[in-house]
Amino acid sequence: MSMATSTLTKPVFSSSSSSISKPTIKTSLVSFNTNPIILSLSKKKRSFVVNNVLKTVKPTQTNDVLGASNISKDVGSLVSKPTILVSEKLGEAGLQVLRSYGNVECVYDLSQQDLCTKISACDALIVRSGTKVTREVFEAGKGRLKVVGRAGVGIDNVDLQAATEFGCLVVNAPTANTIAAAEHGIALLAAMARNISQADASIKSGKWQRSKYVGVSMVGKTLAVMGFGKVGSEVARRAKGLGMNVISHDPYAPADRARAIGVELVSFDQAITTADFISLHMPLTPTTNKILNDDTFAKMKKGVRIVNVARGGVIDEDALVKALDSGIVAQAALDVFTEEPPSKDSKLVQHENVTVTPHLGASTKEAQEGVAIEIAEAVVGALNGELSATAVNAPMVAPEVLSELAPYVLLAEKLGRLAVQLVSGGSGIKSVKVVYRSARDPDDLDTRLLRAMITKGIIEPISNSIINLVNADFTAKQKGIRISEERVVVDSSPEQPVDSIQVQISNVESKFASAVSEGGQISIEGKVKYGVPHLTCVGSFGVDVSLEGNLILCRQLDQPGMIGHVGNILGEENVNVSFMSVGRTSLRKKAIMAIGVDEEPNKEALDKIGAVPAIEEFVFLKL
Numbered sequence: 001m002s003m004a005t006s007t008l009t010k011p012v013f014s015s016s017s018s019s020i021s022k023p024t025i026k027t028s029l030v031s032f033n034t035n036p037i038i039l040s041l042s043k044k045k046r047s048f049v050v051n052n053v054l055k056t057v058k059p060t061q062t063n064d065v066l067g068a069s070n071i072s073k074d075v076g077s078l079v080s081k082p083t084i085l086v087s088e089k090l091g092e093a094g095l096q097v098l099r100s101y102g103n104v105e106c107v108y109d110l111s112q113q114d115l116c117t118k119i120s121a122c123d124a125l126i127v128r129s130g131t132k133v134t135r136e137v138f139e140a141g142k143g144r145l146k147v148v149g150r151a152g153v154g155i156d157n158v159d160l161q162a163a164t165e166f167g168c169l170v171v172n173a174p175t176a177n178t179i180a181a182a183e184h185g186i187a188l189l190a191a192m193a194r195n196i197s198q199a200d201a202s203i204k205s206g207k208w209q210r211s212k213y214v215g216v217s218m219v220g221k222t223l224a225v226m227g228f229g230k231v232g233s234e235v236a237r238r239a240k241g242l243g244m245n246v247i248s249h250d251p252y253a254p255a256d257r258a259r260a261i262g263v264e265l266v267s268f269d270q271a272i273t274t275a276d277f278i279s280l281h282m283p284l285t286p287t288t289n290k291i292l293n294d295d296t297f298a299k300m301k302k303g304v305r306i307v308n309v310a311r312g313g314v315i316d317e318d319a320l321v322k323a324l325d326s327g328i329v330a331q332a333a334l335d336v337f338t339e340e341p342p343s344k345d346s347k348l349v350q351h352e353n354v355t356v357t358p359h360l361g362a363s364t365k366e367a368q369e370g371v372a373i374e375i376a377e378a379v380v381g382a383l384n385g386e387l388s389a390t391a392v393n394a395p396m397v398a399p400e401v402l403s404e405l406a407p408y409v410l411l412a413e414k415l416g417r418l419a420v421q422l423v424s425g426g427s428g429i430k431s432v433k434v435v436y437r438s439a440r441d442p443d444d445l446d447t448r449l450l451r452a453m454i455t456k457g458i459i460e461p462i463s464n465s466i467i468n469l470v471n472a473d474f475t476a477k478q479k480g481i482r483i484s485e486e487r488v489v490v491d492s493s494p495e496q497p498v499d500s501i502q503v504q505i506s507n508v509e510s511k512f513a514s515a516v517s518e519g520g521q522i523s524i525e526g527k528v529k530y531g532v533p534h535l536t537c538v539g540s541f542g543v544d545v546s547l548e549g550n551l552i553l554c555r556q557l558d559q560p561g562m563i564g565h566v567g568n569i570l571g572e573e574n575v576n577v578s579f580m581s582v583g584r585t586s587l588r589k590k591a592i593m594a595i596g597v598d599e600e601p602n603k604e605a606l607d608k609i610g611a612v613p614a615i616e617e618f619v620f621l622k623l
């Protein structure tokens, strides 16, 4: 089969028409809700037309993989600044970063109901540990809430599953409060060993009880650090400086990192049975929930001392009270509680052998400023459509990979969008196959971003879902769409990450029969040329049309004058043609004409195209 392609940047006008056979399959306009019209897309600014007025907005990334330009389908919200709700105290430096970007509302101590009400008008939410970001919050923020920033490490107060389902990115600030938390752990350890808070309260109540508050020494004692991550390892380092023998349990920590600071990694049981002091530094997860309980306390050395600056939930608090009462645990120093604040009459808090602080681990001036800046930058980046290095519920894509893939991301989304419009009925899609042709080794090509954007292109036109890198796979699965990928190594330049992307949709009827390949699937293929996405193949027909504006695909008998004829019709209706390309299977037989148009042709124009006798079928597609 020979395939010839000719490409013209402007239509060639000719009045010749032909009167060969009647059209067989005709289709009409496919209309979708689309995003605001982006008129200029430069690194410096974006311009939008709203009520006939040209407006510009802050710089944004062109590779908007998080769908930030899709925050709302309302154009007005795009030209106004995003609204960022800060629901807990945040350092001033971070607030300044946020204020220079959006409207910042700081409203603290919101009830769950008030948070849900407020969130529906917010693009971003910044929280610390005190705000419960539940499924209801994500439901209320649906369609607008784009990112939740956790100004700190622990994200156990955020329903990550719900965030993912609603396509909301969750970012945290994992590094800026490490030292503060470690220092607080050490402070609690020393304060507990020397009865500082109890002695302080005693002397302030007029007593002088020197013999009552004899403490224990730390030097030479064994400290078990449970969780050898950022905080745990800094606690270990400091405890070594105090002359303690430090062991650690962390199933995921590399032994050489521990060894480097003189810490032995041991099993959970070995840690808790040999320790004089236990310091907890693991996240609260279903596995670590109540990891210290009746059974584990029973295994500990009598008189063990426990520090918790991780999360209250890692300890069964009732079991700890029992262990304190029985003397298994001599003392505990707690910064965190299952319920915060704990009830006033909490037996644990009131226990004379317990030292407590109100979740102060991260509360140093330095840490709060650092965390605030870290989270503000991550949130602003996310609102710009960038992927954050601290994304908690999205695949990490390195910035260099992101920038390299940028034009392919656009191509992927447009191919998905085109492919779905070729399906008759626009629904019932079960199986999508994506074929990437690339000279790269498959290990050097991260296709998650491309797959997500194809999924976005396929699903968004046929549903109310807003798809981005966060929720693409989840939503596809939920809608019963199986997306498989195939890599074909081709002999082209490995400089380019991808040579071509082909999207195939199987087991569906097409409203444009020529888009169905010999294998029976709807199949379209595209390439990036000079940084611009192009459609290069429709079914078995080769074409070459840049994927900008809208597209008309016509199948006609290959004969002179067709381009001019259709171009004339569009010209008469004031529709500007940006690109034209003809692909044919063999001379004077069937040909496909791909016409890029800036405007959406009206019904009359489309009817006139349909009435051209040589045109057998056509479809208008919105990109």
Ligand SMILES: NC(=O)C1=CN([C@@H]2O[C@H](COP(=O)(O)OP(=O)(O)OC[C@H]3O[C@@H](n4cnc5c(N)ncnc54)[C@H](O)[C@@H]3O)[C@@H](O)[C@H]2O)C=CC1
Pocket (backbone or CB within 6 Å): 153, 154, 155, 174, 177, 178, 181, 226, 227, 228, 229, 230, 231, 232, 249, 250, 251, 252, 253, 281, 282, 283, 284, 287, 288, 309, 310, 311, 335, 336, 359, 360, 361, 362, 363
């Ligand atoms: N009290 C406070 O104000 C603060 C509390 N934190 C809490 O401290 C904890 C640790 O924070 P980072 O060190 O920054 O996190 P990280 O992620 O660097 O370290 C956590 C470590 O726990 C380990 N881990 C996971 N499951 C474990 C298990 N079952 N047993 C033992 N180890 C396990 C992980 O492998 C990881 O190495 C978090 O829960 C965080 O929320 C952090 C900062 C301040």
Ligand SMILES: O=C(O)C(=O)COP(=O)(O)O
Pocket (backbone or CB within 6 Å): 128, 129, 130, 151, 152, 153, 154, 155, 177, 359, 360, 361, 362, 363
């Ligand atoms: O970063 C963490 O995990 C913390 O626990 C700190 O919490 P906060 O931001 O002080 O409410």
